[in-house]
Amino acid sequence: MTNIHPSIDGIRRILVIGAGTMGSQIGLVAALAGYDTTVQDISEQMLAQAKAELSARLEANVAKGRLDAADAETALGRLDFTTDLDAAAAGADFVIEAATEQLEIKGQIFARLGRLAPDHAILATNSSTLGSSRVAAATGRADRVCNMHFFNPALVMKCVEVVRHPDTSQATVDTAMELARRFGKEPVLINREIPGFIANRLMGAIQREALALSAAGIASKEDIDTTARTALGHPMGPFELMDLVGLDVIDFIAQATYAETGNEADRPDPQVAALVAAGRLGRKSGQGWYSY
Numbered sequence: 001m002t003n004i005h006p007s008i009d010g011i012r013r014i015l016v017i018g019a020g021t022m023g024s025q026i027g028l029v030a031a032l033a034g035y036d037t038t039v040q041d042i043s044e045q046m047l048a049q050a051k052a053e054l055s056a057r058l059e060a061n062v063a064k065g066r067l068d069a070a071d072a073e074t075a076l077g078r079l080d081f082t083t084d085l086d087a088a089a090a091g092a093d094f095v096i097e098a099a100t101e102q103l104e105i106k107g108q109i110f111a112r113l114g115r116l117a118p119d120h121a122i123l124a125t126n127s128s129t130l131g132s133s134r135v136a137a138a139t140g141r142a143d144r145v146c147n148m149h150f151f152n153p154a155l156v157m158k159c160v161e162v163v164r165h166p167d168t169s170q171a172t173v174d175t176a177m178e179l180a181r182r183f184g185k186e187p188v189l190i191n192r193e194i195p196g197f198i199a200n201r202l203m204g205a206i207q208r209e210a211l212a213l214s215a216a217g218i219a220s221k222e223d224i225d226t227t228a229r230t231a232l233g234h235p236m237g238p239f240e241l242m243d244l245v246g247l248d249v250i251d252f253i254a255q256a257t258y259a260e261t262g263n264e265a266d267r268p269d270p271q272v273a274a275l276v277a278a279g280r281l282g283r284k285s286g287q288g289w290y291s292y
C-alpha cells in the first residue's frame, strides 16, 4: 500500500455522491460546517429536487430563528450540484458515497473514484448494509476507504458510525472521525465489519423481541410500544419505529443480514414479510402495523 496519510487539515472540498434522502442532507451538513461541497447524482431531476428541498429547509430554519439568514445564504453558496462525476471527483478531498444501495452501482463508483480522486482523498460509503471492504479493492487505495454511516434525517441525527475494514489505515479512521465531529456529529468507531453495525443491530434485537412477544400473544403491539416509551424512555415503540423506517426497508435489511450471517436469529420475520407482500409498508403507504 502507499505512504499517504490523509489529514483533516487537507480537507477543503467534499464530494457527496447521490442526491437522495441521505446524500442531499449530508451535503447540507458539510456545507453548514463550512466545507465547499459538491453533490453529484446521475439524475438531473434528483439534483433539482435536492436543491429545492435544501433551500426550503434552510428558509424554514431561518424563519424559526434556528439559523442566521446570512449563514443560510453562505451555506447555500458553498453547495454545487452536478451530474459530472469525473470533474467532481478530481476536485474532492473527501468523498461520501450515498448512492442507491446496490453493490454493482457502488462498485462502479468506487472504481471510478479510485482513478479520478486525488491520492490523498478518503473514499467513504454511507451504505447501511455493505461493508466498505466490498468496494475497497476496486479503488487501488483500500487503506483510504471506510464506512461513514449517517442516520436519517442526517441534518438532525447526531450519530455517525465509522467502520473500518482490515486494511483501513489509522489516519483514515482518525480523519473520518474528526470530520464527523466538525460536522457537529458524535461519531462512534466500529473496529470490524459486522452486518447492521451497532445501531441497526440494537434496533434489530428490540424488534425481534417485540415481534416474538406479539406473535406469542403475550401483549398487543400497542402495549409493547407503550412499554418501550413509558418504561424505557424510547421516543417511539418498536412497531411504530418499523412503520416509520418502512417495512420494506426492515425486510430488506433482514434479508441482507441473514444472507451474510446465515444465523437463524437473523431470519426475516414472516409477519413483516406478509405486510410488505400486502403493500402495507408503514407510514409511507398509509398502512403498516398501524393505519395513518
Ligand SMILES: NC(=O)c1ccc[n+]([C@@H]2O[C@H](COP(=O)([O-])OP(=O)(O)OC[C@H]3O[C@@H](n4cnc5c(N)ncnc54)[C@H](O)[C@@H]3O)[C@@H](O)[C@H]2O)c1
Binding pocket: 017, 018, 019, 020, 021, 022, 023, 040, 041, 042, 043, 046, 097, 098, 099, 100, 101, 105, 109, 126, 127, 128, 129, 149, 150, 151, 152
Ligand atoms: N434512507 C435511510 O434511512 C438511510 C440511512 C442510512 C444510510 N442509508 C444508505 O444511504 C445510501 C443512499 O440511500 P438513500 O435512502 O438516500 O437512497 P435514495 O434512493 O433516496 O437516493 C439514492 C440516489 O442515488 C442516485 N444514484 C443511483 N446511481 C447513482 C450513480 N451511479 N451515481 C450517482 N448517483 C446515483 C439516485 O439517482 C438517487 O438520487 C444507501 O447506501 C443506503 O443504504 C440510507
